[in-house]
Each structure stands twice: as C-alpha cells, then as structure tokens.
Amino acid sequence: MAIHGASGTPLEGQVANAPGLSSTGLAIPQDAGAASSSIISSLIGDKYVPRNISGDLRVTESYSKGVGVGLTVLRRGLVFGTTALRRRLLVSLEVNNKDRSYEWFLAWLAHNAQSAAPTSRRPESWLRSHQLSVETAVEQRSNGSSSVLFRLVAGPGTHWFKYGGAWMQMKRERETRSMQLMSGTPWETVTVTTLSRDRHLFSKLLAEARDLALRGQEGKLVIRTAWGIEWKPFGQPRRKRPLPSVVLDTGVSEKVEQDVKAFLQRRQWYADRGIPYRRGYLLHGPPGSGKTSYIQALAGSLSYDICLLNLSERGLGDDKLNHLLSNAPERSFILIEDVDAAFNKRVQTNEDGYQSSVTFSGFLNALDGVASGEERIIFMTTNHFGKLDPALIRPGRVDLSVLVDDASPTQARTLFTRFYGGSESVQPELVECMGRQVEELTTKEMSNGREISMAALQGLFIRNNAQDAVKTLPELFVERRT
Numbered sequence: 114m115a116i117h118g119a120s121g122t123p124l125e126g127q128v129a130n131a132p133g134l135s136s137t138g139l140a141i142p143q144d145a146g147a148a149s150s151s152i153i154s155s156l157i158g159d160k161y162v163p164r165n166i167s168g169d170l171r172v173t174e175s176y177s178k179g180v181g182v183g184l185t186v187l188r189r190g191l192v193f194g195t196t197a198l199r200r201r202l203l204v205s206l207e208v209n210n211k212d213r214s215y216e217w218f219l220a221w222l223a224h225n226a227q228s229a230a231p232t233s234r235r236p237e238s239w240l241r242s243h244q245l246s247v248e249t250a251v252e253q254r255s256n257g258s259s260s261v262l263f264r265l266v267a268g269p270g271t272h273w274f275k276y277g278g279a280w281m282q283m284k285r286e287r288e289t290r291s292m293q294l295m296s297g298t299p300w301e302t303v304t305v306t307t308l309s310r311d312r313h314l315f316s317k318l319l320a321e322a323r324d325l326a327l328r329g330q331e332g333k334l335v336i337r338t339a340w341g342i343e344w345k346p347f348g349q350p351r352r353k354r355p356l357p358s359v360v361l362d363t364g365v366s367e368k369v370e371q372d373v374k375a376f377l378q379r380r381q382w383y384a385d386r387g388i389p390y391r392r393g394y395l396l397h398g399p400p401g402s403g404k405t406s407y408i409q410a411l412a413g414s415l416s417y418d419i420c421l422l423n424l425s426e427r428g429l430g431d432d433k434l435n436h437l438l439s440n441a442p443e444r445s446f447i448l449i450e451d452v453d454a455a456f457n458k459r460v461q462t463n464e465d466g467y468q469s470s471v472t473f474s475g476f477l478n479a480l481d482g483v484a485s486g487e488e489r490i491i492f493m494t495t496n497h498f499g500k501l502d503p504a505l506i507r508p509g510r511v512d513l514s515v516l517v518d519d520a521s522p523t524q525a526r527t528l529f530t531r532f533y534g535g536s537e538s539v540q541p542e543l544v545e546c547m548g549r550q551v552e553e554l555t556t557k558e559m560s561n562g563r564e565i566s567m568a569a570l571q572g573l574f575i576r577n578n579a580q581d582a583v584k585t586l587p588e589l590f591v592e593r594r595t
C-alpha cells in the first residue's frame with residue numbers, strides 16, 4: 114500500500130525529459146516556413162513561384178513560428194499547472210492485491226454499497242458505479258444451515274463513493290499481461306484519490322474495513338490452504354466446533370490441550386535456551402476416530418486458524434514447502450493429513466499419475482526449518498503409524514504422539530448421552546440407563562475382538578431414535594483390524 118501525490122512522477126523530471134524541449138523547458142519548433150514553401154513548390158513547381166510570393170511566405174513563416182512557440186508554451190503550461198494543482202490538492206492511496214487490506218477494502222465497499230437501500234437515507238459510504246463484479250460466497254447461519262450469497266463488488270474501472278463527508282474516486286486496475294506466478298491470478302491495484310485535506314480518512318477507512326472483515330470471522334474458524342507460496346482462506350470462515358463435542362478416550366483430549374497451552378506460555382523459555390519455538394504433534398489411529406475434528410475444535414477453542422497443507426499438491430516442491438512452513442500466518446496450526454500416504458513410497462503419485470516434487474528429505478528439512486523466534490505448531494495425522502519413517506517422528510519433528518482410537522466403551526456412552534440427552538422425547542434417566550447399555554454392549558463386543566469407529570456411531574445416532582440406536586448397535590461392530 115502506498116500514499117502519494119496525484120501525479121506520481123516528479124514534475125521537474127517530466128519537463129526535462131520531454132522530447133523537443135530545451136533545458137529551459139521551452140519548445141524549439143521545426144522550421145515551419147521552409148516546410149510550407151517546399152510543399153508549395155512540390156505542388157506547382159519552382160518556376161511558377163514568383164519572387165514577391167516567396168517574400169510573403171517568409172512573413173507567414175515567422176508568423177506561424179511565433180504561433181507554434183506560443184501554443185507549445187501554452188500547452189506545456191497547462192499540463193504543468195494541472196499537474197501542480199493535482200499534486201497540491203489531491204492525495205492517492207494505492208492498495209494492491211498482495212496486501213491483505215485489498216480484500217478487506219473491496220468487501221467493505223460492497224458492504225456499504227449494498228446497505229444503501231434506494232428509499233432510505235443514503236449512508237455515508239456508497240458506491241456509484243456501472244462496472245460491478247460478482248463474488249459468490251457461502252454463508253453459514255447460526256443453526257448450521259448455509260445459503261449462497263452474491264456480493265456485488267466494484268469491478269475494474271473508475272468508481273466514486275463518499276466517506277466521512279469526502280468524495281473519493283476509486284480506480285480498480287487489473288494487469289492483464291502478467292499474472293501472479295504462484296497463484297495464477299492477475300495483479301490488481303486499487304487507487305483511491307481524494308482531496309489532500311481529507312487524507313486522514315484513509316487510515317480510518319482501512320481500519321473500518323479491517324474491523325468489518327475480522328468481525329465476520331469472530332467465533333469462526335478460518336481454514337487456509339496454500340496458493341502458490343501464500344496461505345489464502347479456503348471458503349468462508351466456519352462455525353467453531355465445541356471441543357467437548359469431539360469425544361476422545363479418557364485423558365487424551367486434556368493431554369494434547371494442556372501440552373499446546375503449556376507450549377504457548379513458554380516462548381521466553383525457548384528463546385532463553387536458543388531452541389526454535391515450534392512443536393509438532395502426531396495424532397494416529399483408525400479412520401473416523403476424530404483426529405481431524407479434534408484438531409479443528411482445538412484450534413477453534415484457542416482462537417487459532419488452520420492452515421491445511423496437502424503434500425501431494427501439484428506444483429509443490431521442497432522450496433515452496435519450506436517457504437509455506439516458515440511463513441504460516443500467526444495464530445494458526447499447520448495441519449498435514451495422512452502423512453504416511455505422502456511418503457510411504459518416498460515418491461508420491463496422484464490418481465492422475467502426477468508426482469509431487471516434495472522429497473522426503475525436503476519435507477524433513479522444512480519441518481526443521483530455519484531457527485527463528487516465530488511460533489510454529491504442526492499437527493500431522495496418519496492411519497498407519499507403523500509405516501512412518503523413524504526420522505519423521507523423532508523429537509523435534511514430532512514432540513507429542515497420541516493414539517486416537519476406535520470407540521472405547523466410555524466414548525460410546527458419552528457420545529450417546531450427548532446425542533440424546535436434553536431431548537424432550539426421552540427422559541434424562543432413560544438416556545442415562547440406555548447410555549450404560551451402550552457402554553456394556555461395547556465392552557462385550559470389544560472382548561470378542563470387534564470394534565466400532567466413532568464416525569460409525571455418529572452415523573447411527575443421526576439416523577435413529579435412542580431406542581432404535583441401542584437395538585441396531587451390535588450389528589455395526591466389525592472385526593478388529595490387525
């Protein structure tokens with residue numbers, strides 16, 4: 114972002130460099146008289162040009178020479194004057210799409226423009242424009258349902274709006290010849306121009322735009338994915354999942370939570386000992402046991418964001434990976450799922466045959482990273498702990514490794530009571546009683562070498578009422594995996 118005078122380049126430079134100008138800034142016109150006499154000669158031939166006509170031509174030559182110089186001076190003067198006036202009176206703010214405030218500003222403008230109902234008194238900020246672009250967003254309501262919204266934002270071109278009593282011109286420009294190499298999106302710039310005396314409004318406006326954006330994320334979990342070498346929000350911020358809604362075996366959730374909290378309070382401790390301030394966690398266990406859900410819920414409870422990293426991403430190489438891991442936004446967990454799948458053969462291949470260029474050693478180096486004071490928390494998940502290379506899970510890369518297993522009897526009971534407790538159709542005592550039944554059933558099935566995932570239990574409880582769920586439960590247990 115940059116604030117500068119309206120002309121952009123220094124005036125002196127323009128004058129001195131302009132073609133056809135002397136160092137004094139005056140134009141030196143070409144010999145207009147000679148040119149006109151040669152045109153006449155070529156039209157009617159030299160011999161028909163009488164001597165006295167040639168004398169008149171000399172008068173005309175010096176006259177046109179004078180007019181030429183006069184016009185040039187006038188034109189230059191006008192340009193000079195206008196530029197000087199613009200420089201004195203106007204001030205511009207430039208925001209480009211490399212900066213986070215770019216999105217905030219466009220969203221703020223769209224928000225204010227849309228709130229201007231035609232019949233009501235116009236609010237202070239509104240948009241006057243004939244060039245609009247559409248941005249589609251999915252909004253999640255508090256009851257969990259979602260709706261698709263179309264937001265009209267100022268498209269490329271010139272727009273006008275009023276803010277804080279001042280008129281502002283906004284120019285959105287898109288660079289069509291070059292793209293951002295990593296993300297493939299065009300470079301864009303927004304230049305807002307207003308009267309110099311109103312320059313203080315810029316910071317007010319940007320602060321408002323930022324607050325509006327952050328308000329939209331309050332109480333929500335922001336998930337980011339890698340876009341080239343940058344982390345960008347993926348979809349709209351989601352509603353946070355309450356941590357207790359992810360039911361892990363006794364003590365597991367507390368162990369991870371306490372470790373993360375203790376780590377967050379020891380920044381100085383790490384700094385004093387010169388240890389890189391980072392921590393790695395590995396959650397391993399069968400599919401559907403709640404690993405991802407837990408990490409997301411934990412992030413939400415600590416008001417952290419999630420940066421989701423897919424090691425099989427097309428175009429992701431060792432360098433980019435290193436950059437991404439070292440430049441995650443503050444207050445975010447980096448989540449790398451199914452880490453075994455990425456490196457069990459040391460070279461990973463997509464369904465379409467694409468081979469990621471991240472190497473195992475490159476990944477280890479990126480995990481070690483450059484020692485810096487920046488906080489970094491990485492969570493990795495896997496379904497196959499045994500397949501992991503010991504180099505990956507050594508302390509420093511994985512500091513805490515936790516098994517998140519299939520449903521234990523206590524987990525099954527707790528999930529049951531969470532689902533059916535508080536419902537009007539079932540008495541609380543009955544729910545407690547059926548919960549104990551679920552616990553006993555699970556203990557019995559487990560002693561027979563059978564198990565059930567938490568995801569399967571959740572599915573059962575979603576589809577059935579309490580009585581039917583208890584009846585159907587035994588059918589869902591499967592032989593334990595070896």
Ligand SMILES: Nc1ncnc2c1ncn2[C@@H]1O[C@H](COP(=O)(O)OP(=O)(O)OP(=O)(O)O)[C@@H](O)[C@H]1O
Pocket residue numbers: 358359360361398399400401402403404405406407494495496528567568569571
């Ligand atoms: N322990 C749990 N408590 C509550 N719900 C759970 C639990 N485990 C799984 N679920 C539910 O099951 C679904 C899948 O869970 P999740 O994706 O977190 O499992 P996972 O262990 O990460 O699976 P995978 O290893 O296949 O990635 C989610 O909808 C989640 O709500």
